[in-house]
Amino acid sequence: MTKTLKETREEQEKAILLSCELPSRDEQDTWNLLYELKDLVASAGGAVLDYVIQKREAIDPRFYLGKGKMEEVRNLLKQLGANMVVCDDELTPSQVRTLENFLQIKVLDRSQIILDLFARRAQSKEGKIQVELAQLEYLLPRLAGGRKWLSRLGGGIGTRGPGETKLELDRRLMRQRIHKLKEELKEVKKEREILRRSRRRKNFFIVSLLGYTNAGKSTLFSALTGQETVISPRLFSTLDPKVRLLKGSSNILISDTVGFIRKIPHHLFASFRATLEEAQEADLLLLVVDGSDTKAQEHIQLAREIMENLELSDKPTLTVINKLDLITSGPWLDLLLRTNQPALAVSALKGDGLGDLIQKFKEMGFRNKDVLPNFK
DSSP: OOOOHHHHHHHSOEEEEEEEEOTTSOHHHHHHHHHHHHHHHHHTTOEEEEEEEEEOSSOBTTTBSOHHHHHHHHHHHHHHTOOEEEESSOOOHHHHHHHHHHHOSEEEEHHHHHHHHHHHHOOSHHHHHHHHHHHHHHHGGGOTTOHHHHHHTOSSTTOOSSOHHHHTOOHHHHHHHHHHHHHHHHHHHHHHHHHHHHHHHTTOEEEEEEEBTTSSHHHHHHHHHOOOOOOOSSTTSOOSOEEEEOTTOSSEEEEEOOOBOSOOOGGGHHHHHHTTHHHHTOSEEEEEEETTSTTHHHHHHHHHHHHHHTTOTTSOEEEEEEOGGGOOOHHHHHHHHHHTSSEEEOBTTTTBTHHHHHHHHHHTTOOOOOOOOOOO
16 A cells, blocks of 8 residues: 555654764854754654754763753653654764663664665665675674664664674674675776776766765756756765766766765765765866855865865866856855856756856866867
């Protein structure tokens, strides 16, 4: 029997988000991170009912927030009918066990939400290997004395990926599995490198799309290549890199990559980095930003910081202010363009400005005789 929309909503996991506001960040920064976490939870299929923030000098080693604040959270859970708590910072195994025993509810952190999304989105062999590897490396230190905790998780958000049988593996078998996955990943990377060498021999000009998640990269990729791709408001809708020829071209390749987020946990950065390897081979980077978002400049700064960590800062980069059709303030658009030169504005959805974008390809290094397509 087909489930009704009402039944689907009733099954949706309902979360309360917790954040510890440390002296290193201000209130607005804390809220920005919580809003991002809310989007992550929504992308994983959950709903956020409320937020709890506590200002502290340091994270409580047992309860994340203070025990008194956690008593308030326990009462709030009962009032709202939530069945999950998600902390914006990474929790230690002992913190998770303490909180789950105290709250009698599933407790996740930002890492687990991101891993859950990675497990949902990975389609390629390489992507699936990377996701399982990241999950097992996350779970390995949490096995000691934690099997009751793992079994209590049940189904839903935070439990996708390795599967119940693999979660029950002992540490020795898990290490063996991690070693095997790393060897498999090496082989897949060798195959990908063969493809890259072939492209270099054929003198392809490679353009890679980067940017904060939800900037419209997949829409722009589809507009430039004529290829259907997943276009979704949910975070990490594109996890596996896609590479296609520019529409009407025989030697310009466009690659679409995973979107950036503000606070990717350190131990997940290696998996995140692996999805961006195509960008390291690019001749030109397009830093795509949603120009209609009031946080557009923050997203550009975030993207540039991540690009620096990925050693991409020296590559030719063009800032593409997307969603031109939704920008209502001329001075705001002028400010974004002036502050982030070289830059131009487009509407990937409507097609406006794509001709100028192709012309920029030529100006910023494309010297081939390939006939460029005409865009309106």
